[in-house]
Every structure is written in structure tokens, then in C-alpha cells.
Amino acid sequence: MGAVKSKRVPRAVREQQMLDAAVLTFARRGYRAASMDEIAELAGVSKPLVYLYLNSKEDLFNTVIRRESAALVAAVRSAVEPGAAADRQLCSGLKGFFAHTAEHPYGWAVLHQQARTHGEPFAREVAALRAEIVAFVTELLGAAAKEAGCVGELAEREVAGLAHALVGAAESLAEWANVRTDEGTSGDPEHPSAKDTAATMMNFAWMGLNQLMGGERWAPGGLVDHESGSCARR
Amino acid sequence: MGAVKSKRVPRAVREQQMLDAAVLTFARRGYRAASMDEIAELAGVSKPLVYLYLNSKEDLFNTVIRRESAALVAAVRSAVEPGAAADRQLCSGLKGFFAHTAEHPYGWAVLHQQARTHGEPFAREVAALRAEIVAFVTELLGAAAKEAGCVGELAEREVAGLAHALVGAAESLAEWANVRTDEGTSGDPEHPSAKDTAATMMNFAWMGLNQLMGGERWAPGGLVDHESGSCARR
Amino acid sequence: MGAVKSKRVPRAVREQQMLDAAVLTFARRGYRAASMDEIAELAGVSKPLVYLYLNSKEDLFNTVIRRESAALVAAVRSAVEPGAAADRQLCSGLKGFFAHTAEHPYGWAVLHQQARTHGEPFAREVAALRAEIVAFVTELLGAAAKEAGCVGELAEREVAGLAHALVGAAESLAEWANVRTDEGTSGDPEHPSAKDTAATMMNFAWMGLNQLMGGERWAPGGLVDHESGSCARR
Amino acid sequence: MGAVKSKRVPRAVREQQMLDAAVLTFARRGYRAASMDEIAELAGVSKPLVYLYLNSKEDLFNTVIRRESAALVAAVRSAVEPGAAADRQLCSGLKGFFAHTAEHPYGWAVLHQQARTHGEPFAREVAALRAEIVAFVTELLGAAAKEAGCVGELAEREVAGLAHALVGAAESLAEWANVRTDEGTSGDPEHPSAKDTAATMMNFAWMGLNQLMGGERWAPGGLVDHESGSCARR
DNA sequence: AATGAATGAGCCTTCATTCAT
DNA sequence: AATGAATGAAGGCTCATTCAT
Structure with missing residues (x-):
């Protein structure tokens, strides 16, 4: 059959x-x-x-997870230009991510939905993948902060939180974009391409990060200058 | 036992x-x-x-999903002050969300990880919950844009995308915060409280949104003024 | 309910x-x-x-069987006139039988269909009922033979076989009549009444019996006079 | 085991x-x-x-019913000689029936006792089998009436009733013969053979039918000539 | 006279896994 | 390289039956 x-x-x-x-x-x-x-x-x-x-079934699932993980990481890694500015790297990485998940929806579903929900042996495998990506993003954010001349104002925990938020946002958008894609005609030129989705992410995240690095913080009632502008804004 | x-x-x-x-x-x-x-x-x-x-098992699962969904929605709804400014509403909603998911980690796990991955009958139930929350956020973003005097620059699709990104980021942070909590001592005063996590989210998201409403967009190489500043920045 | x-x-x-x-x-x-x-x-x-x-369930079923058995036997017994000729007795007994099974279809279904099919404890109970009825019929046939002046030509086994055939035929007709009844309009004057069904049975059985008692037997090719007419035909 | x-x-x-x-x-x-x-x-x-x-259990039961039904029908069909006189056909059919049920008592029990008592899916299957046999018998009775030169005196309903009675009688005798068989020694040469049982049936039924075709009917008090002898007696 | 709460036992069904070829 | 034949173990669900009031 x-x-x-x-x-x-x-x-x-x-x-x-x-x-x-x-x-x-x-x-x-x-x-x-x-x-x-x-x-x-x-x-x-x-x-x-x-x-x-x-x-065995367990081995089979693990092999699947590893194959799909490797493919996803490879896609993201090969999408970024090593030497470029941090924001460009982030953007092209996101583009690679969205493109790959759109092209391999079943692989992505296994990684994102199934592997995490079925007990220790598999969850660990996927947690490692996610950790690798989060680490990559964290690194980029650190580099960006340095590029921007921002020194130490962003606590490590804060950076890690931001990286997690960013990755979660990307995952959510990947799913959203895929569903939207499924609904439209298969060749629909209107559906959000990987490039568009990446742009949305950058718009959403980068500018806020930029300001964070500039020392601004959100507070009820308006923005505050958390620390005097020791951190040059780009 | x-x-x-x-x-x-x-x-x-x-x-x-x-x-x-x-x-x-x-x-x-x-x-x-x-x-x-x-x-x-x-x-x-x-x-x-x-x-x-x-x-039956299926009925039991459905009942669980509905109970936990209702509890989560109630927690978020009761956390926001109806009349307040959009950013305050968003912040307090997030705080309610993080507090509830931290207090009910198993309920949240069922909703976030299990219900979505097990076929139509359940996935729909949770999709409805998520749609309700996304709609709530979308509404807040729209209100915020209006408050900020921003007229129409943000396309509907863009707003929807942002809402999805925001919700995804929140979900990711909820998980991250919970794991962190689990690892630390149970009464660890250092673990990120709901308030802290909500602040992180607001810092990550709100300021970027603010600038988006100001017409700025991210582009490789730097920011651009997508439309002349027809939208007053707060 | x-x-x-x-x-x-x-x-x-x-x-x-x-x-x-x-x-x-x-x-x-x-x-x-x-x-x-x-x-x-x-x-x-x-x-x-x-x-x-x-x-217990078993006791309950037994009680049901006994109640319905007793009701059926009572209906048949009370239908026959003790002193009448054998054929009249048989006919009125059949009439009573068909009338009762038509009026108590569920009771009859329990006796005829259910009780026999569920293992020893119950089957015995119903076998006893059936044996009682078969014995009654056998007795009538014997009496009829005597009335007809037929002496001993019908072997006991033969009589018993005939009685079983007669009872089986009656059971089959009872079912058939009930089904026919169900299909027609509830007050349908056309459906075979107990009287009609009894007449059909008598036509079917009695005349053959009559001839049997006359010593005639069926044989391939035609009737034969099994024994010289030592048995007066009525 | x-x-x-x-x-x-x-x-x-x-x-x-x-x-x-x-x-x-x-x-x-x-x-x-x-x-x-x-x-x-x-x-x-x-x-x-x-x-x-x-x-599944249901499928298994259905398969059993169909196998046993087919075997029974085949046994009966192969027993009758297509061209023979109606009475010979009926007799040989009965012989085939009694022989088969005696050789396959469990199959017969499933068809006769179990399948009818367990709800629609199965009852229908067996009802179809029985209907087929009743139709076969009805046909034979009709043919016999024609052979006997009897024209139209037997109403259709009457013929159908007789066929049902005949089939019921045969079923009852089949059970009786089997039980008798079980009780006696396994190789008991005394137990009623299929041939004997068929003869009993023919004696019981055929002669009465013969007379019915001759226009005679049973009535309380004696036989009556229902219609003037328009129907030649054999 | 009557019932809400509770259970031991069993049955239908499915699945991951192996054996022998 | 590949498969038809076969099973131990477990899970969902139901039922007759009892306890405590």
C-alpha cells in the first residue's frame, strides 16, 4: 500500500x-x-x-529524532553566514529555520510535538537540540550586545530568558505559518514565506532587544531609563 | 497508594x-x-x-482538559484590570498566566504538551483555548496601537503574527521558568517569580511593539523608517 | 425511566x-x-x-422461567375440556397455547429461545416444561388411538416421535403467527388468530394421524397398507 | 489441551x-x-x-454461522434428486437434513439455538437460512399439489403455514433424535437413523397434506368435505 | 423498605516482539 | 535480503455483587 x-x-x-x-x-x-x-x-x-x-520501536523513534534533529540543525547552520553581523546572522538563521520546518512538517511535528511528550528517553534528546539552538541564539545576543557597545547591563539570566522567549516565538510562528500555508492553495504566493516570517520575528524581537541593550526597560506607566545610558544605542 | x-x-x-x-x-x-x-x-x-x-478514558481526558482550560482562562481573566491601559492589561495578564502555570504545572503540561498531540477530539479543544488567548492578545495590541495614536500602519496579518509570537514566547518562558523552579530548592527565593517573568516578557515584546507602531522596521543593516512618523511614539 | x-x-x-x-x-x-x-x-x-x-441473577432467571412456565401450562390446561374427545382436547389445548404465546410474547421468548441456550441449570427447567407438554400430547394421541379402536399398531416410540413433531410444529407456528401479527396493524382482523392457527395445526396433523392409526404408511411411490386394516378408520 | x-x-x-x-x-x-x-x-x-x-468475536461468529449454514444447505440440496416426484424430494431432503444435523450436532446447535437468540446481526443470517428452507418446502408442497391435480384449493397462506409447521416439526425431531442418540451407546444400532426419522416425518405430514389437497378439513366432531372433491386423491 | 458508594474478576482487543525458514 | 506464523503482556471496559446507611 x-x-x-x-x-x-x-x-x-x-x-x-x-x-x-x-x-x-x-x-x-x-x-x-x-x-x-x-x-x-x-x-x-x-x-x-x-x-x-x-x-526496536524505541530505537526507531530515537533514530528518527536524531535524523530530524541533525537535519534541522544543519539547515539552520548552513543558512547563517559565519562572519556577518549578529542581526543578519539571527535573521538568516530564522529564515533557514522557517524554511526547513515548512519543507519538513512531519519531521518538525515529531520533534516539536511528539518527542517532548513521551517520557525521559526522548524528551532528553529533543531538549538537547533545543538547548543547542538556545545556546546559539544566546551567543548571538551576546555578540550583538558587544557590537552595540553594551557592557554587562544585560544579566546572563536576562539574556537566557530572552533567548528562550525568542525561540518560543519562532516555534509558535513556525506552526502558525505552516497552518496558514496548509489552508491556502498549494502554490499560494500570498502565504507567508520563510523570509516574511523571519522578518516578522526580527521586527518583533530585534528592536525590543535593541532598546533593552540601550538600558531602557518597560515599567507600568511608560519606559524608564533603568541605567543611565552607559550603553550606546545603535 | x-x-x-x-x-x-x-x-x-x-x-x-x-x-x-x-x-x-x-x-x-x-x-x-x-x-x-x-x-x-x-x-x-x-x-x-x-x-x-x-x-471512558476519552471522556476523562476531555473533562480534564476542560477543567484545566477553564481554570487557566479564569486565572488570566481575573488577573487583568478591565479598564487599565493596554500595556498594563497585557502585563497583568502575563503575570496571571505565569503564576497559574507555575502553580499548576501538571495542568499546564496536559494542555500545552499532551492535548495538542493526541488527535482531533482533544486538539480542537486546546486549539480553541489558544485561539481565545491569541484573540485576547490581538485585541490588546490593537487597543495599544490606537492608544498610541497609530492609525492602520500595522496590517492585520502583522498583528496576528505578533500575537502568535507573543503567545509562543510566553509559553516558552512558562516552561523555562518551571524547569528552573523544579531544579532549584523548592522554596528558592531566587527563582524567577511570575512578576519577573512577566517583566522579561514585557521588556522583550513591548518595546519592540512600541517601535513597530512608530513605523520603524528592522532591515538588514539597520533600522529604517518604513513610513514617515505618522504614528506618535509614546 | x-x-x-x-x-x-x-x-x-x-x-x-x-x-x-x-x-x-x-x-x-x-x-x-x-x-x-x-x-x-x-x-x-x-x-x-x-x-x-x-x-442473584441466576435465581432471578430461574424464578422468571418458573413463573412463565407455570403461566403457560395453566393457560393450556385451563383451555381444554377434561371430558371431551381427544381431537377436541388437542384442538382447544393448541388454541390455548397459541393464545397465550401471542399474549405473552416476551415470556414465550424467554422460555423458547433464551432458557434453552444457556447451560444446564436453565435448560433442565425448560426441558421439564416441554416434557410435560409432550407427555400431555402423547397421552392425547394414545387416547385418540384407543377411541379410534386402534390397538397397539403405533409403537410407543412412534407415538413419542409424533408428539415431538407436533409440539415442534406448534412452536414454529407460534413464532410465525407472532411475527405475522407484529407486521400487521395492531388491530388487524386478518392476522391469524389463535383459533385459525390451531385449525391449521389440526388440519396439518390430525388427518395424518388419523390415517396412521388406520395403518397406512407413506412409502416412496405411494401409500401402503402397512398392516391389514385391523384398525378401524373413523 | x-x-x-x-x-x-x-x-x-x-x-x-x-x-x-x-x-x-x-x-x-x-x-x-x-x-x-x-x-x-x-x-x-x-x-x-x-x-x-x-x-473479532462477532466476525468469528458470523463466519461460523455462514460456514455451518452453507454446509447444511449443501447437505440438503445434494440429498434431493432434482427430477423426482415431490414426495420423494421432500423425503430425501428430510433424510439429508436429519443425517447432517446428526453428524454435526454442534453446528446445528449454533444455527438453531444460538444464532437466533443473539441480536440482529446474527439472527438475520439464520433467518435467511430458514427462509430459504421454508421456501424450498413451500415450493415442493406447491408442486405436490399440482402433481395431485389439486387446483388452487390451498390458499397461499395455508401452504406457508404448513411449510412452517413442517420445518418446525423437522427441527424438533432433529433435536429429539440427537438427544436420544446421545443417551444411547455411541454405536447404538437402535437409535433412530436419519432414514427412520425422515419416515416418521413423512408419515406425520405427508398423509395429512394429501388429504388436505383432497379438500378435506378437520372440524370438531369429524372430518368435513370442505370443497366437493374437485381434487383427485392419489 | 430502600439506596448511594464501591469493588474483584473477567473479557475483548491490541501491540511489540520473536521464531523458523 | 526477507517473511509468514505465532505469542506474552497489558489495557480499556463491563458486570454481578456487596457494604454501610
Whole structure:
């Protein structure tokens, strides 16, 4: 039913077919509800073969998570220009992120929705991925602060909080953009492209960060100059 | 094992005990992996009683979702002062949100992580909750734009995108704050309080929004004045 | 839901209400599928009361069987005139049988369909009922043979077989007549009345019996005179 | 415990073993009381295999009913000689029926006792079987009437009633013969053979029918000539 | 006379996993 | 390289039955 039956396929290829089937099935059903039967059928092979190659359901899920994690990280990393200014790096990273999640919705669903919700072994794997991305963002924010000549006003905890907020906002937008995309016509030129979504994120986040680095803080009733402008605004 | 065994309890009370046990179990294991046996044991009753009162696993999960949704919405709604300025409303709403999610981490986990990942019947319920919150935020942003004298510069889609980003950021921070809390000593006075987290969010988001309303946009290389300053900055 | 709730009813009455509910439920669902919950609800009482009065599901079913058996036997017995000719007795007995089964379809369903199909304890009870009726019929056939001056030509086994055939035919017609009745309008004057059905049975059976007693037998190719006409034909 | 354990059996064979076990179990316990565990054990396999091959208890029961129905119909059909006289056809059909039910008592019990008593899905299946047989008999009676030169005196309803009576009588005799058989020694040469039972039926029914076709009817007090002998008696 | 609260036991069904070829 | 045959274990759900009032 799934793939066309082609016998005698080399192992490496078969494994990828199985992983593809697994990604789709895990995304659609969730880890527990996905059955090895369904995955095997979708991959066009018998169940014992899945076990021969991937050992167990748990191993299979882990392999899936790792493959999708690696692909996402690679996409983001390859999108940024190493030497550029921090804001450009952030923007191009976001663009890469949105583009990849839009192109691999099932992989993203597995990472974002399924892997976190099914107990320790998997959650850790995805937490590591997220931590890596958050660290990357935190680094960029630090670099940006330095570029802007801002010295030490942003406490580490504050930076970490901002990075988490930024990543959460990006995740939320990724989902929103995908849903919007699904609704429109497939070739809809109106749907928010990765570039547009990245721009929205930058508009939302960067300018506020900029001001934060300038020492301004929000307070009920208006802005306050938290610390005298020891931090040059760009 | 769970609660102290107290025999012959009126139905209304037992039902709440069961729902409490269910929240905890669903949060820990996920919908599929949670067994009715475990829930019943945790509630200190036999399984048939759970079925007698809550009908089925699906009904139980739905009831849990609705109870937790209602509690969250009530917490947020009761936190905002209806007549106040938009930024104050947003801030107090966030504070209510962070406080509630911190106090009810399992309920929040069920809503945020589990309900969305387990098929149509539940996902819709939570999608409705999220839509309600996003709508609330969108409304606040619109009001803020009006207050700021900003007329029409922010396209509807842009506002919606911002609202989604904001909600996503808040969700991410809620999780982050909770984890931080869990790790520290239980009574840790250092852990980010709801007030602190709300302040972080406001700092991250509000100032950027403010500038957006002022017509400024981020662009590679620096800020640009997208439209001549037709929108007074506060 | 079932009966109107009337509290404080004397035991004898309540028991009959329960038995009525049980007859209906057992007929509709079968012994195993009928739940004590449904019976109790239909009787308008709580389950413990059913247990208090009728002890157990098995006892309840037995009580039902005995009540319905007794009613059927009484109906048949009271329909025949003790002193009449054998054929008249048989005819009026059949009339009583068809009339009673038509008036008490649920009771008849329990006896005919349910009680026989659910293991030893109940099957025996109904077998006894059937044996009683078969014995009654056998007796009538014997009397008829004697009346007809037929002496000993009908072997006992043959008579017993005929009685069984006759009873089976009557049961089958009872069902058929009831179904026919259900289909027609409730007051349908066309549907086969008990009298008509009894007549059909008599036409079907009696005349053949008559000839049997006359010594004739069926054989491929035509009738044969099994024994020289030592048995006067009426 | 049931069959001798023989591992690795092809599916088609296993399925028949399972169906055999199911027939026996359903006949002994009834549909509801029969457990899949018992059936599986009797078939010498594990429960999951039963589900793998037969899908569900309901499907299993349906498959059983259809297999046994088909076998019974085939036995009866193959017993009659198509071109023969109506009475010979009826007699040989009955012989086939009694022989088959005697050889397959459990199959017959499932059809006759269990399937009719367990709700719509199954009852319909068996009702169809019975209707087929009744139709066959009705046809034979009609043919016999024509052969006998009887024109139209037997109303359709009357014929249908007679056919039902005949089938009911046959069913009753089948059960009676089986019980008798069970009680006697297994190889008892005295127990009523299918041939004998068929003869009893023919004696019981055919001669009466013959007279009915001759226009005679039973009436209290004696026979009457319902219509002047327009119908030649054989 | 009557009931709300509660449970032990069992059944249908499914699933991850292995064996033998 | 690949599969048809088979199962131990567990989970959702229901039911007859009892306890305490």
C-alpha cells in the first residue's frame, strides 16, 4: 500500500524508507499510537525486517529524532553566514529555520510535538537540540550586545530568558505559518514565506532587544531609563 | 497508594480526586501511555468507579482538559484590570498566566504538551483555548496601537503574527521558568517569580511593539523608517 | 425511566415488577447480555433491592422461567375440556397455547429461545416444561388411538416421535403467527388468530394421524397398507 | 489441551481449526458466555492469532454461522434428486437434513439455538437460512399439489403455514433424535437413523397434506368435505 | 423498605516482539 | 535480503455483587 514493492533493496536505502515511514506515522499518530505494523506497511516491508534493521520501536523513534534533529540543525547552520553581523546572522538563521520546518512538517511535528511528550528517553534528546539552538541564539545576543557597545547591563539570566522567549516565538510562528500555508492553495504566493516570517520575528524581537541593550526597560506607566545610558544605542 | 484511603466519599468529591489523579498521570505519561489502572490507584479508588463517574478514558481526558482550560482562562481573566491601559492589561495578564502555570504545572503540561498531540477530539479543544488567548492578545495590541495614536500602519496579518509570537514566547518562558523552579530548592527565593517573568516578557515584546507602531522596521543593516512618523511614539 | 417511581411498595408487588422487567430484558438481550442494572432501572428500583428480593441473577432467571412456565401450562390446561374427545382436547389445548404465546410474547421468548441456550441449570427447567407438554400430547394421541379402536399398531416410540413433531410444529407456528401479527396493524382482523392457527395445526396433523392409526404408511411411490386394516378408520 | 499441538501450520488450515473450536464452544456456552480464550485454547493457538485471522468475536461468529449454514444447505440440496416426484424430494431432503444435523450436532446447535437468540446481526443470517428452507418446502408442497391435480384449493397462506409447521416439526425431531442418540451407546444400532426419522416425518405430514389437497378439513366432531372433491386423491 | 458508594474478576482487543525458514 | 506464523503482556471496559446507611 505504502511504497511500490521493490524487492532486494540495499540496506541503506531500505533504512531510509523505513525512517521516512516512521516519521510520517509518528507525526500523525504519536509515539504510542503509532504501530509497528503501520510503519512496516507504509515502508512496504515486513515487520521482522524493521526489527532487523532498527532493533526496536524505541530505537526507531530515537533514530528518527536524531535524523530530524541533525537535519534541522544543519539547515539552520548552513543558512547563517559565519562572519556577518549578529542581526543578519539571527535573521538568516530564522529564515533557514522557517524554511526547513515548512519543507519538513512531519519531521518538525515529531520533534516539536511528539518527542517532548513521551517520557525521559526522548524528551532528553529533543531538549538537547533545543538547548543547542538556545545556546546559539544566546551567543548571538551576546555578540550583538558587544557590537552595540553594551557592557554587562544585560544579566546572563536576562539574556537566557530572552533567548528562550525568542525561540518560543519562532516555534509558535513556525506552526502558525505552516497552518496558514496548509489552508491556502498549494502554490499560494500570498502565504507567508520563510523570509516574511523571519522578518516578522526580527521586527518583533530585534528592536525590543535593541532598546533593552540601550538600558531602557518597560515599567507600568511608560519606559524608564533603568541605567543611565552607559550603553550606546545603535 | 496515592491519596489517603478514605472510604465512602460523596461523588462530587471523588470526581475531583479522580480528575486530580488524571491530570498528574496524563501529564507524566501522555494520553496513550497513561493507564486507567494507574489513575485509579493514584486516586485511591478502583477502576470501575472511575468508569462509573467519568465514563471512558476519552471522556476523562476531555473533562480534564476542560477543567484545566477553564481554570487557566479564569486565572488570566481575573488577573487583568478591565479598564487599565493596554500595556498594563497585557502585563497583568502575563503575570496571571505565569503564576497559574507555575502553580499548576501538571495542568499546564496536559494542555500545552499532551492535548495538542493526541488527535482531533482533544486538539480542537486546546486549539480553541489558544485561539481565545491569541484573540485576547490581538485585541490588546490593537487597543495599544490606537492608544498610541497609530492609525492602520500595522496590517492585520502583522498583528496576528505578533500575537502568535507573543503567545509562543510566553509559553516558552512558562516552561523555562518551571524547569528552573523544579531544579532549584523548592522554596528558592531566587527563582524567577511570575512578576519577573512577566517583566522579561514585557521588556522583550513591548518595546519592540512600541517601535513597530512608530513605523520603524528592522532591515538588514539597520533600522529604517518604513513610513514617515505618522504614528506618535509614546 | 421504566415504571413511574412509587416508593414504599409492598414486597409482593415489587417482586412482580422486577420479574416483569426481567422477562422483558432477558427476552430482548438474552441471559448473558441482560444486565442487572438494566433490569433494576426498568423495574424502577435500585440494584441492591433486586438482590435483596431475588438473590442473584441466576435465581432471578430461574424464578422468571418458573413463573412463565407455570403461566403457560395453566393457560393450556385451563383451555381444554377434561371430558371431551381427544381431537377436541388437542384442538382447544393448541388454541390455548397459541393464545397465550401471542399474549405473552416476551415470556414465550424467554422460555423458547433464551432458557434453552444457556447451560444446564436453565435448560433442565425448560426441558421439564416441554416434557410435560409432550407427555400431555402423547397421552392425547394414545387416547385418540384407543377411541379410534386402534390397538397397539403405533409403537410407543412412534407415538413419542409424533408428539415431538407436533409440539415442534406448534412452536414454529407460534413464532410465525407472532411475527405475522407484529407486521400487521395492531388491530388487524386478518392476522391469524389463535383459533385459525390451531385449525391449521389440526388440519396439518390430525388427518395424518388419523390415517396412521388406520395403518397406512407413506412409502416412496405411494401409500401402503402397512398392516391389514385391523384398525378401524373413523 | 484441545487439539494436538502442531506448530507452524498454514493459515487456511489454522482457520478451519479455529472455526471448529468456535463451533464447539459457541454451541456449548452460547455467544456471550463463550470466551475467546476458551476458543483459542481449544484450537491449540494463542488468542492473538485468532484475532489476526478472524478479526473479532462477532466476525468469528458470523463466519461460523455462514460456514455451518452453507454446509447444511449443501447437505440438503445434494440429498434431493432434482427430477423426482415431490414426495420423494421432500423425503430425501428430510433424510439429508436429519443425517447432517446428526453428524454435526454442534453446528446445528449454533444455527438453531444460538444464532437466533443473539441480536440482529446474527439472527438475520439464520433467518435467511430458514427462509430459504421454508421456501424450498413451500415450493415442493406447491408442486405436490399440482402433481395431485389439486387446483388452487390451498390458499397461499395455508401452504406457508404448513411449510412452517413442517420445518418446525423437522427441527424438533432433529433435536429429539440427537438427544436420544446421545443417551444411547455411541454405536447404538437402535437409535433412530436419519432414514427412520425422515419416515416418521413423512408419515406425520405427508398423509395429512394429501388429504388436505383432497379438500378435506378437520372440524370438531369429524372430518368435513370442505370443497366437493374437485381434487383427485392419489 | 430502600439506596448511594464501591469493588474483584473477567473479557475483548491490541501491540511489540520473536521464531523458523 | 526477507517473511509468514505465532505469542506474552497489558489495557480499556463491563458486570454481578456487596457494604454501610
